[in-house]
Amino acid sequence: MATPVVTKMAWKLQEIVAHASNVSSLVLGKGSGRLLATGGDDCRVNLWSINKPNCIMSLTGHTSPVESVRLNAPEELIVAGSQSGSIRVWDLEAAKILRTLVGHKANICSLDFHPYGEFVASGSQDTNIKLWDIRRKGCVFRYRGHSQAVRCLRFSPDGKWLASAADDHTVKLWDLTAGKMMSEFPGHTGPVSVVEFHPNEYLLASGSSDRTIRFWDLEKFQVVSCIEGEPGPVRSILFNPDGCCLYSGCQDSLRVYGWEPERCFDVVPVSWGKVADLAVCNNQLIGVAFAQSNVSSYVVDLTRVTRTGTVAQDPVQDSRPLAHQPPPPTAPLRRIYERPSTTCSKPQRVKQNSESERRSPSSEDDRDERESRAEIQNAEDYNEIFQPKNSISRTPPRRSEPFPAPPEDDMAIAKEAAKPSPAMDTQFPVPNLEAPPWPQPVTSTPAPKAEPAIIPATRNEPIGLKASDFLPAVKIPQQTELVDEDAMSQIRKGHDTMCVVLTSRHKNLDTVRAVWTTGDIKTSVDSAVAINDLSVVVDLLNIVNQKASLWKLDLCTTVLPQIEKLLQSKYESYVQTGCTSLKLILQRFLPLITDILAAPPSVGVDISREERLHKCRLCYKQLKGISGLVKSKAGLSGRHGSAFRELHLLMASLD
Template sequence: MAAPVATKAAWKLQEIVAHSSSVSAVVLGKSSGRLLATGGEDCRVNLWSVNKPNCVMSLTGHTTPVESVRFNASEDLIVAGSQSGSLRVWDMEAAKILRTLMGHKANVTSLDFHPYGEYIASGSMDTNIKLWDIRRKGCVFRYKGHSEAVRCLRFSPDGKWVASSADDSTIKLWDLAAGKMISEFTAHRGPVNIVEFHPNEYLLASGSSDRTIRFWDLEKFQMVSCIEGETSAVRSILFNLDGCCLYSSSQDSLHVYGWEPERCFDVVPVGWGKVADMAICNNQLIGVSFSLTITTSYVVDLNKVKKSGCAVQGPIQDKPSSQVPSLGSSIRRNYERPVTSCTKPQRVKQNSESERRSPSSEDDRDERESTAEIQNPEDYKEIFQPKSAISRTPPRNSEPFPAPLEDEPVIAKESVKPSPSTDIATPLPNRGNPDQLQRPPVLTSTPIKAEPTVIPATRNEPIGLKAADFLPAVKNQNQVEVVDEEAMSQIHKGHDTMCVVLTSRYKNLDTVRAVWSTGDIKTSVDSAVAINDLSVVVDLLNIINQKASLWKLDMCTSVLPQIEKLLLSKYESYVQTGCSSLKMILQRFLPLITESLAAPPSVGVDISREERLMKCKMCYKQLRALSSMVKNKAGQSGRHGSAFRELHLLMAGLE
């Protein structure tokens, strides 16, 4: 009987020229492991069938390089975020653009689809996280809390939470229904590049540039264990489908980890460099990496990988076997996934600006100009031709990728470059009933109005700055978006003027800084007032307001007249600074002022007391002048109204 032929445990599958310029984003379809999407600096998103050389579809519409890409769970929708902060969603079955979503102020660095509903979470270098309803083009929530770029977003398997990680070394867990942060993990010492939920248990894994992988219990909200055996920044991790272990795509190898206790089950040499994404299909792990215009895919045969048992020798020492839980036993609660239904979802109430746009808005024009060009009709039909209205997308090729023999050299397949912009007339399949997709119960009703206990999400606010915010008001109110080229042209017209303004402000601030360096705060304030530039006064007050001990009574006499100007300003930031400074003065000096004025006249000569009394009289007069303005503004609604009401209560002592 012939001996079985030995095959490789890991091998290079394919190498393709994915774009005409550098590749900037790569993602695999997690359900099938057979779909690959690449984003490039050529502003395109190209779709590939893994191990096939031809581009299946090329998606256009973005005007700046694509920074992030993500498939939905059923792999019939794809979203891409760009450097300009815009998102575009394409329907791959219908081969057309579905939505254009505008709102982020900077690069869109992370994306994820809700597992059950037509919602997308996006994170950006502007530090904001936005939740979008792609049916109605609306921003449902904005979550604020990170101080640096958001690098990864993941919805929980039950669709109730979203986890975010950022360059600020933190991981935050957000409750979608309550609209607030419910926990924050801060143990990492470097940017957190990736987070992944355990497929069943209340467990979260995170990988960081500090070369560690950490596991977090989502019931007790505490760290379970930490793996420190990585030799480089951790950028891609993935739980096994049954949750028995975690895979980490280390530099040129695959590590297999357990977490209770932390240990390394196996190390498989792969030679794949820096892996951007991983997926599992047919007990094979697919990993993709990219460099310049090239995208390369690799396969690891998980049948030859140790996922449990004794740990391999390495930097992570195995714990005594008595501490290792039995395989398959769950020590934590499992997610309760919603029951699928085909009922029509309730309409979500929307108040965002994007919902009020007319059908002829710039977003709709962007959608008309965006295209989904079918490059390979045969592969397109094979992948996206639905079998029935219930099963919209059939399973991809279920055969595992064949492994080469141990001594057989691997020849990577060359790709066929996508044509620049060739439209191929192809009969498109009829789409199934979109109402048959499951919607999350937590999002199909009006969100709970709960008082946030940690960091609140800002709801129904303008969805970030747009180019139009920097331009003069237009007569046509329907025109709320401006295309990038037109906006840049108009902004450039005022460039020289802005340079003069900023240069002047810099000189003024430098003058104040020179006085500040002597340690004389009062003279610094007087110099800022003398310059007669309110922006310089605001900059200085924002510094002084952070330290109450810097405030002295004689400084109040200089600042109070400026506060009146700030409270009357049309700029929100000026009003906010004025309120903060006035609150500081009232809290620290109002008791002193009222007591000094109420005290009986002194006997004899006390120069210091007389000087203090004169300053108190000046401050009292200025505060009385401000009290009527504060009282009038206390009736306003919103954040400023609340601030003025607080000031009005503090000023009651003036009576």
């Protein structure tokens, strides 16, 4: 008898270059598990089909980096929130902007579509939660209660509740009908990054940077159980569609949990690093992660994963998918959601002359919508996915077949067939550069003959302001010379986006310069920090760093928290500026700070000395917080490694 081929339990599916600059957010469509949306620092939202190399659609209109994206359940609408606080909704089937929603005063950190109504919820760094009616562009209600940034929002399956997770270590449950908070779930000791409702029962799960997952009973409003000992901060969790278990995307592994009692059913090694989102389709779990401008996708074969209290069947002995095997004899312990029998239709555009909303055609929102575009990049994939085959439903082939796994015992063939994933071939042309090939699973599709240009993953510019991003790719030496008109049209690609970014930055710098002319350096730095744009802070610090005499002790108290952000930045120029500023502070003020803190207390009242002592204590506390970061980066190689090692030596006296 022939030995059956044993395939992998988990494997890397694909790696693509998703944006011209760094990826800042991404989400999988939960209905199909095959549609991926990415938001980038280039202010775009790009749509992809998992395991296909080319961008399907690119959505423009935002003028600042896209911080959060979300697809609705039918995957017909997408909403994206930006760093400036604006929200845009696109109709994917019609390939056009649907709504622009403005009202938040800071970054949009979280979004979710109502499961049955034409509403969107948004959570922001301004601590507010807003419920929007996307039919009329209006904010229906504002929920206030969190004291820090709202990191995750989820509607309950019946559409009656909204759960929110925030950096203030709390989870809150809001009643949409009453417009008020129903319950608050304390218990986490760190920022809460994700919440998920059980698909059937009155149960809520929350994950936090304190490395725990907590389960909450939504009838008794109390904790059911707590999973402790996660290998790192919890960033992504997902209930199995039938509710039998919870998946947690951990650092380089997938963990499968039960909650009554709390237990771990299985641990699957997956080399995805920090996975950002999960989805389930065809008994496969899809996980996606991003680093700089690259997005990677991974697959876990759930037919080989233990998802209940019993051991999973060996696929060699029992080839039936788990969905077709007898379910475990368990009954729901809690109440079941009551879902409406009908769903609401997709929102339509409101006419300009309607009684409910009279707006001037020249209003700012309408101008934003005219400037927002949905550019179809790949017509074949777009028609396959978004154009309905009949008036009743869409049945695209992308939902039918699972992803094939490469054989575990045939790695030589897998390596031979591995080819680089093509980048977007029309949207972001750059000169052809050498790049390592991305590994691909073994498939029957023949390998491409030529390798397309790859956008470099390492970037220093925050918004892709590199000239080569807007120049045509040099494909072959024998390329025919372009006529002037064609050359100019290619050079102008991305010009509008670049102008918008530079205009916004220039406006912010003008605000800071107006304060600078008064001669008050401290107030100038305060105004730059208040703008909440690190690029402006970097520009100002580059000026202050050139003249050490401008530095004062009270300036250090404002700049040190910003330096901590710069040292953790993904941009090389930001890290370099942060190192330079920190070195100046250590050389100029650290001896003074340590001497004042070590001095004996004075006799009598000396207000100026007390103020100076308070500033020194604050600076010392901030420097202690930064010292751990500097120590962790001192082992890096290259120029930044030597800079961090020098800073580590200068900070030795803090210990």
